[in-house]
Amino acid sequence: MIPVIGLVVGVGLGLWLQPTVPLGLQPYLPIAIVAALDAVIGAGRALGERRFDERVFVVSFISNVVIAALIVFVGDQLGVGSQLSTAVVVVLGIRIFANMAAIRRRVFHA
Amino acid sequence: MPEPRRRKLVPQLVVAVLLGGLAFAVTVQVRGNDSEAYSTLRQTELVELLRSLDAANERASQQVDELTRTRDELASSSQQSQAAQRQADKRATQLGILAGTLGARGPGVELTITDPEDDVNAAILLDAVEELRDAGAEAIVVNGTARVVAQTYFVDEGDEVRVGGRTVTRPFVIEAIGDPDTLAEAMRIRGGLLDRVENSGGTLDIDTRDTVTITALADTQDPEYARPSS
Structure with a gap:
């Protein structure tokens, strides 16, 4: 229940604040979102298989996002x-x- | 049971925060995409885009140059052909009046030769034509039917005279287009047409006219032997 509330609050904040993406983050945000989506879908699968673990989800979510952004950053440098x-x-x-x-x-x- | 619940609360909060962050990011990204199509492009992509736009621009302006040149050429050639057309029309009119294939209108004189004794013959008519031409007559017709042009001949035929294939009867009326006063004066000159007609026992009336209209056309025929030499 709490995660759903978090989802709704996030959407509401995005619509309410209407921030613009900082220029430096612009190339990384879409990739980070896709990476986070991957983590979320994986979590959904684990939920269905009744082996969901918050710790695993948090770690995979953050590492996914960071690694994806890092890859793109390195690619930009190269x-x-x-x-x-x-x-x-x-x-x-x-x-x-x-x-x-x-x-x-x-x-x-x- | 409160123990595991409490244990699970913190991780759930963390998950909620992460999901909220994801939702926030998605919302921001979607809104940003809506507003500016090029804002998410990388610098290299933008440079590439700019370069391709430059190339397209150059091609387009080259095309503009070519088309402008083609248009100018066409305009000038159509002007030239228009000028040539006008020139040709003018020349055709000149030649038509000269060759007697066009009717003519203008100031001139009307000569009426009456000779009761029928002594005015082809030679005198030919002289009349020569003197009219000498005085600058541009179109001549005898009796309103026989147009006098380069090929016209004058032959006596009994009491009548043949002028270029047409028989003309007395009294002879010669109409000529040219400067009326000059033409009339040329007829009255000593030893001119007036003297010759009166010596033959006839009379010559010279009327100057503001408008002489010649509708008779010469019979044209294609040359049988003569060919252009160039």
């Missing part, structure tokens, strides 16, 4: 930022699809 961010999005997208497939199999048995 001059291959756009390619590396594409790579990160592709990998995370595959993981999201795999986790969604597991959830689907569990829910629909198909």
Whole structure:
């Protein structure tokens, strides 16, 4: 229940404050969001399999975000930022699809 | 049971904070994407975009230059052909009046030759035409039917005279377009047409007219032997 409240509060804050993304963060925010989504979907899968653990979720969430941003940052320094961010999005997208497939199999048995 | 609940509260709060942060970030990102299409692009991408825009701009301005040149060429060539058309029309009019294929109108004289004794012959008519031409006549017609042009010949044919294939009968009326006073004066000159007609026993009336209209056309035929030499 509390996480759902957190979700709603986050959306409300974003709509209410309407902040602009700082220029330095602009390349990293979309990647960080995708990484966080991956962690959230993985958590959803773990919930369905009744082996959800808050500690694992928190660690995977933060590490996902940090590593994704770090990869893109390093890519930017090397001059291959756009390619590396594409790579990160592709990998995370595959993981999201795999986790969604597991959830689907569990829910629909198909 | 309160023990595990309390134990679970803190991690749940942390999860809630993380999810809230995610939701916040998604909202911010989605709103930012809506407002500016280029704001999320990297510097290198922007440079690339700028370069491609520059190239497209250059191509477009090259095209503009080419099309402008083509347009100018077409305009000047159409002006040239218009000028040539006007020139050709003018020339056709000149030649038409000269060759007798066009009607003509202008100031001139009307000569009426009456000779009861029928002594005015082709030679005198030819002389009349020569003197009219000498005085600057530009179009001549005899009796309103026989247009006098370069090919016209004058032949006696019994009591009548043949002028360029047409028979003309007495009294002869010669109409000529040119300066009326000059033409009339040329007829009255000593030894001119007036003297010759009166010597033949006829009379010559010279009327100057503000407008002489010649509608008779010469019979044109394509040259059978003569060909342009160039």
